[in-house]
Amino acid sequence: MTQAASATVRKEIVVSAPIDKAFFVFTERLGDFKPPEHNLLAAPIAETVFEPRVGGHIYDRATDGTECHWARVLLYEPPNRVVFSWDIGPTWQLETDPENASEVEVRFIEEDASRTRVALEHRNIDRHGPGWEAVVDGISNDQGWPLYLARYAALFDDGS
Amino acid sequence: MDAYGSAEPWAALGDPTRHAIVTALAQRPRAVTELAAELPVSRPAVSQALRVLKDAGLVTEQAAGTRRIYRLNPTAVEALRDQLDMFWNRALTNYADIVDSTEPTKPNKERR
Numbered sequence: 001m002t003q004a005a006s007a008t009v010r011k012e013i014v015v016s017a018p019i020d021k022a023f024f025v026f027t028e029r030l031g032d033f034k035p036p037e038h039n040l041l042a043a044p045i046a047e048t049v050f051e052p053r054v055g056g057h058i059y060d061r062a063t064d065g066t067e068c069h070w071a072r073v074l075l076y077e078p079p080n081r082v083v084f085s086w087d088i089g090p091t092w093q094l095e096t097d098p099e100n101a102s103e104v105e106v107r108f109i110e111e112d113a114s115r116t117r118v119a120l121e122h123r124n125i126d127r128h129g130p131g132w133e134a135v136v137d138g139i140s141n142d143q144g145w146p147l148y149l150a151r152y153a154a155l156f157d158d159g160s
Numbered sequence: 161m162d163a164y165g166s167a168e169p170w171a172a173l174g175d176p177t178r179h180a181i182v183t184a185l186a187q188r189p190r191a192v193t194e195l196a197a198e199l200p201v202s203r204p205a206v207s208q209a210l211r212v213l214k215d216a217g218l219v220t221e222q223a224a225g226t227r228r229i230y231r232l233n234p235t236a237v238e239a240l241r242d243q244l245d246m247f248w249n250r251a252l253t254n255y256a257d258i259v260d261s262t263e264p265t266k267p268n269k270e271r272r
Contacts, residue, residue: 007241009241013252013253013256016259025259029258032254033257035247089240120252122244122248125241
């Protein structure tokens, strides 16, 4: 199997900021740089909240007040490192079993006093693999299946 | 319309016929004829839906004698990985922009 190579996404970027700032912009403003259409909410997204502690959640809150908790903070070590689970599966359903979640580690490395390298690793993506039971539960149970899907799919409808 | 060519798993699942096919295939692999017999749609419609699901990486096909057997892709991990790759590319680019445009708002501790 070649899954080791394909089950990880690695990204690196150097930003013009001291390490503290780089860290806190990442955690406190995640909602500002996360591509906004990537959420599982039925209503428009109002904000993304990052609870800055181990055991906290990252969640999206919609304008109607509903929340979607899509990550758990596993490590919180400012300003060097943060690790969180990624509880969103292949078809953008929430993973209910933590065993099926992947993991994101973000490390902040001081290049010099004003530049920070940010190394992101999204790993264990193959853990989302055995998730078909969850997907099918979601499909067969209308309430479990995010309305989001229908809304999103409407964009691709060729019925016009 | 070409939009169906978008290899987006969640878009692929937004159609009732494709929904029904995925649900049926989750129980066990099936041939097109079986699917067409079980679902209230024509065989060409089933074939077209299967093609979309295949493009999205959700379904794989396998020849068994003269028949083609369709099953759910047990992982769909490749498709997910590609999505996440794009997601983080965009996120980190946006992140760098925000870092550049953010003044230190709180009294940062002096480093060095």
